[in-house]
Amino acid sequence: MSSSPVDALQAHVPHDGTDAEARPVFATEARILGLPASVWPRILAPLVIGVLALGLWEFLVRWREIPPYILPGPLLVGQTLIADWATLSASLWITLRITFLALAAAIIVGVTLAVLFTQSKWLEMSLLPYAVILQVTPIVAIAPLIIIWAGDINLSLLICAWIVAFFPILSNTILGLNSADHNLVNLFQLYGATRWQTMRYLKLPAALPYFLAGLKISGGLALIGAVVAEFVAGTGGSASGLAYRILEAGYQLKIPRVFAALIMISLSGIAIFLATSWISHVLLRRWHESALKREN
Template sequence: MTVARAKTGGLTASLKFIRASIPILGACAMVAIWSLGVKLSGIAPYILPGPEAVATALVNDWPILVAGLWVTAKTTFLALLLALIGGWGIALLLAQARWIEALFQPVTVTVQVTPIVAIAPLIAIYAATAQMAQMICAFIVAFFPIMLNTLQGLKSAERYHADLLRTYGASRWQTFRYLRIPSALPNIFAGVKISGGLALIGAVVAEFSVGQAGKNAGLAFRLLEAQTRLNTPRVFAALVLLAWLGAVIFMMTSFLSWLVLRHWHESEISTKS
């Protein structure tokens, strides 16, 4: 029996290792195909550089790229933090009564459906600095998924459970604390996952629209600068760092969701297993 369990445990560990290695193998295969395709086609490096040229650009231009990455990351995380605070707070306010939601609906819908590219120049006029304008743009993009998902989650609590709590004399705050907020957690963290990537997108779009040169230039501005100079390897290097930052944000928000929901929500329990 002990030997059988040891074999089963070893097989399970091997399967988990193989499953975890599949994305890495897929990424390596893509890079190999990319490198081979560039070499066989003989395409010019300023049109499509190979992975070797991109790696060289990462090493040679690292001081410039990492400084831009730091600026973009600060804008993204600050905008996401403010979106979390504002989105949760506004959702709690709108969930108090239907008339409050209807009162604010024209403003929220108008700002949500207006492209951020169109709003960015106007924000640049009224913001005190370019950095503040970029942060506001990223905040607007990240705010609405958090607010809407949280509001939907708060409104989706089972009515029978709410009636039961009222039967036992629970106050409005106790109903929120013990029923509506816990039942909204899956929606809340779904909004956080979405807004993590959107905050980065908003920061990049803002840097394209209202970015500035110098030490406060973000990574997206460095990408645009390299593109105007036909420095395509640096463009790809900046894209690699932006993709890496987006992946880090997604993993952080996913881990936070798993940490909170792992013991009781089916989606994270199945992910854990």
């Protein structure tokens, strides 16, 4: 008598305490200092290149006897970074505060507008072109006007950084919301789901990878927008962020301090990118194909 497919499957499933040898054994990857062995080449390769580049830079500066007010060596820049840490770190915190506030505002406004645009095509056709205009307009050109109109230096810096950061989140989230499987959308409609139920349970989860991709871009753009706005405001001595310290050091020919401030900005941008990448990995690693491929 033939058995059903369910019985056949149950016959091959080992029970607790029985057929232990039949259970599959999966090879585990070796770990070094808590990290998988395959991760270390990705860490060591750029570090080696960076060390070699810094060594070559220091060698050329000493060999050609380049004055520090033209091009300081890495060792002098590091010494300046340590010596001026109190001043530069305080200015960095001001710049990062503007950056994170602008990024938070970009997330709120960008996601809200994306949801509204996908709910109303007329609203999207009416307002999206103005968002594109803000994106393509050079922030350097409109920053002086924003500073004059806002009346408050911190608010004007926040607006400038927000203008630069919000469009990638808006455009990526719109793309994600419109990329939901149409067959599933029809299934939701067949079962009588409302538009907001479809949005909550189908379109928003489908748009999450797109939103996180836009977040990675906007994180760096918010920092760039804050620094550019501080450069414009700093010409009048009104700002005290890290960009103003760069201008101040440049006027005084303290070029090692300029390089130290640039290193702090670069490291901050890298930290923001790594943080947003980690958030994306945590939210997508259990279900999205892009994160699952990295897991294997």
